[in-house]
Amino acid sequence: MPAYDKADIERRMNGAVESLKGDLAGLRTGRASTSLLDPVTVEVYGAKMPLNQVATVSVPEPRMISVQVWDKSNVGPVEKAIRSAGLGLNPINDGQNLRLPIPDLTEERRKELAKLAGQYSEKAKVAVRNVRRDGMDALKTDEKKGVFSEDERKRLEGEVQKLTDATTADIDSVSAAKEKEILGK
Template structure:
């Protein structure tokens, strides 16, 4: 039971890490485009399935569509997304220039990272709640004793604390990354 719990909580930590990767920190990172969806022939399609995305230097992301006819839709999707970058199209490649972050924008990104971390912690607490409910059901059905139930609940809380600390560690690392000029 605890192994399943740890596995579920680890998935929440990994999802939080992926969310952090979508935040830009002043350096070009193709992961900031992971959530961009393009309306491609009436279907919402992830950008990375429609184009080759690369970072030739620290301040530029290039997007080379596999289908040149989709350039307009890709540009529009980037403009409408929450990425906050303006695409430049030269007919072959779309370039995104990453500007240096202002102090105010850095603070906004730290707040956003905090929100993402809190969502990860909520997911972990929901997993804990479900596990504790299962233990209480087993106790109620007399499948396990009251002492076993208390012991399992304590173990579940310890595991929850470990994974919450992992998310806090990821958040601290991301905050440092964002605030570094």
């Protein structure tokens, strides 16, 4: 059984891009988005649960997020979790609904968020480079086992490198689009 698996390498590289998209979706851009609250966990029923398992999150207007808590006894913990999540949001308690007005971003905060987007992008690139290294190691192992020749290994290494370059370009374009959105340009 060869150690090299092109499909696995592609899947892992695409996973790094998807993970980056998820990380970037959580960054606030001054526009309301339900994904903004994805990282919020709430302490209810003696356990930590994701917010979307105790409430319905919606965006009724561009600068407002609405959180409809299903169980009235959980309104307090949900409100506390949103305040302490470090998102800079202050919920307005409206019975079983919490309204979250999205404040304007200051220029300084926009720059911080753009820098954070860059860090997420670099983390994804490191993951892709690690997958590339694993692929190259697997090719060398297979060559030593006699699965294929040196010429075939070099050809496949070229394929892995092309895949790496394409994935890195995807990461750059996703990151650049998010930074542009954050900076409002």
